[in-house]
Amino acid sequence: MRRVSRIAVAGAATASLALALSACGGTSTSVGSSESKGDKGLAIAYDVGGKGDQSFNDAAYAGLEKAKNEFGYKTADMEPTEGETDADKAQRLASLAKQGYNPVIGVGYAYATAVKEAAAKYPDTTFGIVDDSTIEADNVADLVFSEEEASYLAGVAAAKSTKSDVVGFVGGVDIPLIHKFEAGFKQGVEDTNPKVKVLSQYLTQTAEEGGFSSPDKGRTAAEGQIEKKADVVYQAAGLSGQGVIEAAAANKVWAIGVDSDQYAQEALSKYKKYILTSATKDVAKAVYNLAKSVEDGKPETGIVRGDLKSGEVGLADSNPEFKGDTELQEAIETAKEKIISGEIKVKTS
Secondary structure, three states, X not given: OOOOOOXXXXXXXXXXXXXXXXXXXXXXXEOOOOOOHHHEEEEEEOOOOOOOOOOHHHHHHHHHHHHHHHHOOEEEEEOOOOOOOHHHHHHHHHHHHHOOOOOEEEEOHHHHHHHHHHHHHOOOOOEEEEOOOOOOOOOEEEEEEOHHHHHHHHHHHHHHHOOXXXXXXXXXXXXXXXXXXHXXXXXXXXXXXXXXXXXXXXXXXXXXXXXXXXXXXXXXXXHHHHHOOOOEEEEEOHHHHHHHHHHHHHOOOEEEEEEOOHHHOHHHHHHHHHEEEEEEEOHHHHHHHHHHHHHOOOOOXXXXXXXXXXXXXXXXXXXXXXXXXXXXXXXXXXXXXXXXXXXXXXXXX
């Protein structure tokens, strides 16, 4: 084990920790049985949208909570700040490593530069980054997913569920990561029913413009697609996706969620009747697994990929109407088997 002993020490977090963290973004900490430096464990720094997005960031927090409960150590989670730079992100990660947190995870591709810098400065700390595979370092794990595979299944579901033969895709930001969602979705729709038209729209060109953090932008985009007869709308837009779901519910058409099982999210409960399914990726599991690998003394490093075969991407089936549609479920299962076997090669762009 990484921690040979766990000596319980009474008291609250040190003032130096509070000052260091407040200087580079909001934070919340969860205290386990000890406050000693040796018993500080997993820390995460959120992506745009922060905790409460009912999607990507909340999935990372779920992984942190599981690690805290299982290992009984102190954890920390930190919010981004508006208009922050790579230097701000690097300072946030470095402050967590300096305080003894291990591992330290940047949630989102935007942390790439910051993780690379902080990892070089603290080589004895394991760092992780979600949704980026560009960092090659002995103490960094690149936690990535085959989002296109889950999106293909979402395309199958959309093509089987549409009555208008028009479906929509709303991407938060026009970047390669979100292109994977769109590409898989379009391919799934086309392979299932070539007659179905896919309307696509990206909310912004950069994250700084609010593509992942503006429900109003998502709502407007979805309304525009619904006006053009789309009766299923799939969103890969972070917090902005809540606006897509709201628009779908208001117009009594289907929404397809992303990352987390959005049908099961309490904050979206009044819309869940119209959430057909969600294309999930198990960010919680990836975050927890990295923490466990450090706890076990065998830290993960390099590219760690979750896909359909590993069960770390897929479609949620919480909606009884979705789960109970035998024909739809058979089509999804057939597509899943073909993707896993390699018979279907899913596009990433």
